[in-house]
Amino acid sequence: xxxxxxxxxxxxxxxxxxxxxxxxxxxxxxxxxxxxxxxxxxxxxxxxxxxxxxxxxxxxxxxxxxxxxxxxxxxxxxxxxxxxxxxxxxxxxxxxxxxxxxxxxxxxxxxxxxxxxxxxxxxxxxxxxxxxxxxxxxxxxxxxxxxxxxxxxxxxxxxxxxxxxxxxxxxxxxxxxxxxxxxxxxxxxxxxxxxxxxxxxxxxxxxxxxxxxxxxxxxxxxxxxxxxxxxxxxxxxxxxxxxxxxxxxxxxxxxxxxx
Amino acid sequence: xxxxxxxxxxxxxxxxxxxxxxxxxxxxxxxxxxxxxxxxxxxxxxxxxxxxxxxxxxxxxxxxxxxxxxxxxxxxxxxxxxxxxxxxxxxxxxxxxxxxxxxxxxxxxxxxxxxxxxxxxxxxxxxxxxxxxxxxxxxxxxxxxxxxxxxxxxxxxxxxxxxxxxxxxxxxxxxxxxxxxxxxxxxxxxxxxxxxxxxxxxxxxxxxxxxxxxxxxxxxxxxxxxxxxxxxxxxxxxxxxxxxxxxxxxxxxxxxxxxxxxxxxxxxxxx
Numbered sequence: 001x002x003x004x005x006x007x008x009x010x011x012x013x014x015x016x017x018x019x020x021x022x023x024x025x026x027x028x029x030x031x032x033x034x035x036x037x038x039x040x041x042x043x044x045x046x047x048x049x050x051x052x053x054x055x056x057x058x059x060x061x062x063x064x065x066x067x068x069x070x071x072x073x074x075x076x077x078x079x080x081x082x083x084x085x086x087x088x089x090x091x092x093x094x095x096x097x098x099x100x101x102x103x104x105x106x107x108x109x110x111x112x113x114x115x116x117x118x119x120x121x122x123x124x125x126x127x128x129x130x131x132x133x134x135x136x137x138x139x140x141x142x143x144x145x146x147x148x149x150x151x152x153x154x155x156x157x158x159x160x161x162x163x164x165x166x167x168x169x170x171x172x173x174x175x176x177x178x179x180x181x182x183x184x185x186x187x188x189x190x191x192x193x194x195x196x197x198x199x200x201x202x203x204x205x206x207x208x209x210x211x212x213x214x215x216x217x218x219x220x221x222x223x224x225x226x227x228x229x230x231x232x233x234x235x236x237x238x239x240x241x242x243x244x245x246x247x248x249x250x251x252x253x254x255x256x257x258x259x
Numbered sequence: 260x261x262x263x264x265x266x267x268x269x270x271x272x273x274x275x276x277x278x279x280x281x282x283x284x285x286x287x288x289x290x291x292x293x294x295x296x297x298x299x300x301x302x303x304x305x306x307x308x309x310x311x312x313x314x315x316x317x318x319x320x321x322x323x324x325x326x327x328x329x330x331x332x333x334x335x336x337x338x339x340x341x342x343x344x345x346x347x348x349x350x351x352x353x354x355x356x357x358x359x360x361x362x363x364x365x366x367x368x369x370x371x372x373x374x375x376x377x378x379x380x381x382x383x384x385x386x387x388x389x390x391x392x393x394x395x396x397x398x399x400x401x402x403x404x405x406x407x408x409x410x411x412x413x414x415x416x417x418x419x420x421x422x423x424x425x426x427x428x429x430x431x432x433x434x435x436x437x438x439x440x441x442x443x444x445x446x447x448x449x450x451x452x453x454x455x456x457x458x459x460x461x462x463x464x465x466x467x468x469x470x471x472x473x474x475x476x477x478x479x480x481x482x483x484x485x486x487x488x489x490x491x492x493x494x495x496x497x498x499x500x501x502x503x504x505x506x507x508x509x510x511x512x513x514x515x516x517x518x519x520x521x522x523x524x525x526x527x528x529x530x
Binding site: 132133134135 | 312315317341342344345347348349351352353355356357358368369372373414
């Protein structure tokens with residue numbers, strides 16, 4: 001019993017220390033005058049690696065999630081004769097919830113784990129240390145471009161996910177199940193509010209982008225520089241980031257749509 | 260600050276460093292003279308690399324001074340530390356080349372980061388450094404395509420790219436075949452003399468170190484157990500120094516890790 005309480009305390013302290021180190025890392029990376037002009041090629045490269053290379057998985061998942069939503073929604077709506085509400089159902093589920101959340105989960109698995117492994121390996125092979133000894137700050141040079149790349153790319157990916165999902169819903173609902181095409185779009189237009197639904201969804205995805213990217217970078221930067229340590233850090237990135245996204249999603253949903 | 264050339268470039272005074280409860284260095288002092296190759300030898304696991312990181316300001320000592328050109332490294336502000344680091348450079352054991360860049364870009368990296376020279380001049384500088392280590396022909400290769408010895412030479416070219424005053428070698432001979440070992444031994448000496456560098460070599464390869472060092476410190480048990488020119492060290496009266504220099508398996512440093520009595524332990528098993 002005493003041991004378990006001790007363990008709980010130790011875990012809490014460890015988590016808090018980790019949060020502290022993550023904050024320090026972020027502070028070190030972002031504090032001071034950014035030099036995007038001198039390092040623009042680094043930023044471009046990271047946006048390509050983190051964002052563009054994640055496009056395929058986002059497109060495919062978005063399409064299928066939209067299709068499934070339409071299929072599932074149609075069977076329920078048809079019972080009440082409300083098939084024409086399929087458009088808003090697909091659009092609202094995606095914009096408010098599934099777009100930001102699923103994108104963040106996929107992003108954590110696809111880009112987050114890669115960031116952690118890359119930085120962990122740079123640490124293990126002393127590349128970060130040698131950079132420091134060359135009087136180049138690895139926080140500025142390695143962490144900052146990756147941070148901005150993540151925060152910029154993920155909300156854009158979420159928007160693409162939404163758009164493809166709505167098209168997927170159209171594909172199943174209209175082209176296959178025979179919902180009226182005009183109804184699909186006009187009901188969506190009438191029921192989706194820009195401020196309430198689109199903007200809130202974007203805000204969510206920005207918050208998730210921040211969370212996932214910071215966790216991935218911190219786990220890599222803090223990794224024990226051995227092969228075991230890096231594999232652990234990569235797993236932790238996916239697990240912690242996914243849980244954090246789901247937790248924050250609940251909080252944000254309660255604040256945005258709960259009242 | 261004007262600084263006398265006769266004073267040591269790096270002066271470590273009464274350094275104490277702990278890692279957790281373990282004392283790594285206890286009240287240790289060393290001097291590294293300008294223009295000389297000074298070696299630090301000692302058994303593995305006594306924190307020789309740690310010493311280089313202390314000089315580079317990546318770790319902070321618990322007490323004591325580490326003077327570089329008269330400035331105490333642990334007390335410098337971040338900005339001053341980064342300025343000081345531009346004058347020193349370190350060759351890591353693994354080479355630590357940036358894996359996503361070619362050899363050329365690796366060597367150009369510190370020049371591009373710290374100067375605004377036109378690309379044509381950078382090219383000339385990089386080719387000169389690569390020529391000095393004999394890798395001009397390998398400039399377009401990626402680090403993964405280099406052998407261990409070549410990677411270390413490429414890293415050496417990168418380390419001298421900005422003409423530092425001090426260069427620190429972390430186990431430069433470890434894991435090298437005899438030929439590349441010979442190449443690196445020659446390079447350390449010739450670069451030191453040609454570029455007017457001050458070199459610190461951390462190693463446990465006795466023969467190589469004794470052949471190039473001007474001055475040697477032998478470190479064991481948290482302190483300096485002997486120092487002098489290679490000649491003086493060979494005459495050193497300490498049995499610990501002699502055991503290390505001659506590579507004897509048993510002596511003041513016991514062959515056996517601390518354990519219970521052998522016979523008792525065997526009897527326990529059969530009980």
